[in-house]
Amino acid sequence: MASITAVARLVHLKPSSKLTPKFVSATKPLFTFCTLKPSHSPIVSSSAASVNSSTAMSYDKQLLAAKKAASLAALLCQASLSLYPNYLISRKPIWMIVLEHNVQKGLLQSDVQSKSDKSPVTVADYGSQVLVSFVLQQELPSQAFSLVAEEDSGDLRKEDSQETLQRITKLVNDTIANDGTYKVSPLSESDVLTIIDCGTSEGGSNGQHWVLDPIDGTKGFLRGDQYAIALGLLDEGKVVLGVLACPNLPLESINNKTQNALSKSGCLFSAQLSCGTFMESLDGSPPVKVLKLHILLFLFYLIPRLHRNGYGNGIRIQYGYRKRQKSKIQDTASQANPSEHCAASSHHPQAERTRGRERQKERRYVAAFFRPCAVCAAAFSGQLIHHPHLHTLAPQPWTFFRQPDLLHLLRRPAAMLPPPTTATTASINPPTSHPRSSRKRIETHRILLRYGQETFPSIWILHRNVSEEYRRRTRTPRVHVSNTENPEEASFFESYEAAHSSHSLSGSIAKKLGVRAPPVRIDSQAKYGALSRGDGAIYLRFPNKGYREKIWDHAAGYIVVAEAGGVASDASGKPLDFSKGRYLDLDTGIIVTNQKLMPAVLKAVQDSLKEQALPSL
Numbered sequence: 001m002a003s004i005t006a007v008a009r010l011v012h013l014k015p016s017s018k019l020t021p022k023f024v025s026a027t028k029p030l031f032t033f034c035t036l037k038p039s040h041s042p043i044v045s046s047s048a049a050s051v052n053s054s055t056a057m058s059y060d061k062q063l064l065a066a067k068k069a070a071s072l073a074a075l076l077c078q079a080s081l082s083l084y085p086n087y088l089i090s091r092k093p094i095w096m097i098v099l100e101h102n103v104q105k106g107l108l109q110s111d112v113q114s115k116s117d118k119s120p121v122t123v124a125d126y127g128s129q130v131l132v133s134f135v136l137q138q139e140l141p142s143q144a145f146s147l148v149a150e151e152d153s154g155d156l157r158k159e160d161s162q163e164t165l166q167r168i169t170k171l172v173n174d175t176i177a178n179d180g181t182y183k184v185s186p187l188s189e190s191d192v193l194t195i196i197d198c199g200t201s202e203g204g205s206n207g208q209h210w211v212l213d214p215i216d217g218t219k220g221f222l223r224g225d226q227y228a229i230a231l232g233l234l235d236e237g238k239v240v241l242g243v244l245a246c247p248n249l250p251l252e253s254i255n256n257k258t259q260n261a262l263s264k265s266g267c268l269f270s271a272q273l274s275c276g277t278f279m280e281s282l283d284g285s286p287p288v289k290v291l292k293l294h295i296l297l298f299l300f301y302l303i304p305r306l307h308r309n310g311y312g313n314g315i316r317i318q319y320g321y322r323k324r325q326k327s328k329i330q331d332t333a334s335q336a337n338p339s340e341h342c343a344a345s346s347h348h349p350q351a352e353r354t355r356g357r358e359r360q361k362e363r364r365y366v367a368a369f370f371r372p373c374a375v376c377a378a379a380f381s382g383q384l385i386h387h388p389h390l391h392t393l394a395p396q397p398w399t400f401f402r403q404p405d406l407l408h409l410l411r412r413p414a415a416m417l418p419p420p421t422t423a424t425t426a427s428i429n430p431p432t433s434h435p436r437s438s439r440k441r442i443e444t445h446r447i448l449l450r451y452g453q454e455t456f457p458s459i460w461i462l463h464r465n466v467s468e469e470y471r472r473r474t475r476t477p478r479v480h481v482s483n484t485e486n487p488e489e490a491s492f493f494e495s496y497e498a499a500h501s502s503h504s505l506s507g508s509i510a511k512k513l514g515v516r517a518p519p520v521r522i523d524s525q526a527k528y529g530a531l532s533r534g535d536g537a538i539y540l541r542f543p544n545k546g547y548r549e550k551i552w553d554h555a556a557g558y559i560v561v562a563e564a565g566g567v568a569s570d571a572s573g574k575p576l577d578f579s580k581g582r583y584l585d586l587d588t589g590i591i592v593t594n595q596k597l598m599p600a601v602l603k604a605v606q607d608s609l610k611e612q613a614l615p616s617l
């Protein structure tokens with residue numbers, strides 16, 4: 001391995017004469033494999049490109065790098081499309097962005113090219129590939145680098161592509177500069193070509209290989225529909241981590257049309273072997289735009305008043321008499337059972353008066369904001385306190401929401417209040433540490449409380465500097481595939497493009513299964529992402545006979561679904577095999593669903609294939 005690297009460095013003469021020494025050192029590993037061959041020559045052998053997995057770092061670090069790479073690539077893609085994200089990421093004056101935007105609109109139309117297989121490719125496809133490759137090597141400099149990616153530089157090296165190449169280079173350099181993480185000199189056009197050709201590894205069953213589709217669903221991207229930046233990592237032929245950046249996928253379920261109107265778009269799915277699948281917002285912000293105002297009101301109006309009234313530090317709204325106390329978490333037993341605590345202290349006349357006053361204040365300050373949401377908070381104890389005292393109206397049956405939404409709650413009639421007698425505590429992922437910070441910076445989290453079989457939304461109020469683990473759990477919720485066992489209740493996904501997957505075949509399979517909902521047609525591996533969080537229960541894909549599936553079209557999505565509890569197989573029930581190089585070696589079609597539905601779906605697939613006289617097994 002070492003000798004290959006040494007040879008590579010010798011063969012590599014000068015990526016760009018304009019590179020500053022700083023950039024050369026920063027990109028040293030970048031050109032290690034790329035320069036083993038002229039960039040338009042046949043693909044470098046997988047044995048040369050493979051990396052011995054014994055030298056591999058933990059996947060945690062690689063997952064972080066992959067998330068960073070995919071998120072930046074998503075920014076690049078959005079910047080190539082619209083003004084809005086450009087405005088957000090750019091430090092330029094607005095008038096300049098408006099001017100550039102017009103140019104970009106023109107760019108996009110003229111920069112769509114056709115590949116040899118007639119599929120479209122845009123400047124954003126190339127730019128995304130360059131950026132992902134660049135970021136991975138910047139973030140993991142000590143790792144040898146092997147990348148199996150969709151694009152190569154062949155077309156860009158033609159004379160008439162000079163302008164396109166310039167645009168790609170500008171797009172990449174602008175995105176890197178706007179991000180500001182990497183202090184490197186701008187990439188030259190020849191750097192860009194070299195980096196694109198880093199993606200020509202053959203993959204295979206030995207060592208580690210990154211697998212990238214820089215824009216999966218290019219047709220969806222051009223239509224303004226769904227697309228994904230899909231990045232996976234193979235280790236000894238197995239997918240061990242995957243990241244899907246889906247800039248146009250709503251953070252709320254795609255089935256929930258009302259929520260979607262309020263919800264932002266942009267999901268980042270990440271999965272690591274045996275660690276589960278997580279979904280977060282692509283820009284790291286809270287999921288519902290309209291909540292911001294209420295959170296601000298809460299921070300600047302309610303919190304100061306709570307502090308004044310002795311609710312400092314712990315940010316706890318506690319039933320009944322409470323002493324002024326400094327500790328953030330005290331007396332969790334009494335919090336867990338407020339009525340007992342109240343009873344114990346009720347004989348004290350001073351306590352009685354204090355309680356009366358506090359009740360009044362609570363009503364005024366808290367109910368005004370959270371009505372009819374029961375306010376709950378027991379910072380860092382892992383326990384949430386239901387505060388029945390806040391509910392001043394007669395108990396009524398509670399209506400349950402799938403997604404917590406403060407605005408929605410505020411608008412609900414008071415009749416929807418939970419009964420005061422409802423169980424008062426609920427344990428959710430307890431935080432792993434109790435940071436004793438003196439800084440009184442507050443965060444609110446929308447939490448779904450479970451009381452026995454019942455669920456209702458609430459607000460959890462926390463100090464800012466909670467542990468990383470706690471942040472991960474609250475900000476990046478783990479997702480799970482739908483657990484429906486009944487095919488009739490299941491909805492199914494398929495390609496938007498009829499040319500990519502037979503709609504009639506999946507229609508007949510759905511009919512056999514008794515699926516009632518119409519098919520949900522979306523582009524790209526966003527389907528895998530949506531499936532992993534239970535938006536649908538089945539994904540069926542049946543390309544035309546003879547089409548060979550590529551590993552970058554499925555690797556990231558495969559692990560995202562598998563770690564969320566789903567399964568993917570071909571039509572014969574064999575798991576997908578990513579160890580055979582750049583193509584998947586599979587029988588007709590791909591089926592993705594949950595464990596319980598798989599046998600029924602497989603049977604329906606087999607029956608339909610026989611009926612349609614397609615080769616099934």
Ligand SMILES: Nc1ncnc2c1ncn2[C@@H]1O[C@H](COP(=O)(O)O)[C@@H](OP(=O)(O)O)[C@H]1O
Nearest residue numbers: 215216217218219495499500523524543547553
């Ligand atoms: N005739 C065909 N049959 C099946 N898949 C095809 C196809 N032509 C292109 N594809 C692949 O389907 C992917 C899009 O998947 P989906 O149909 O789920 O949106 C494309 O990814 P790219 O857009 O990266 O080229 C491409 O790899």
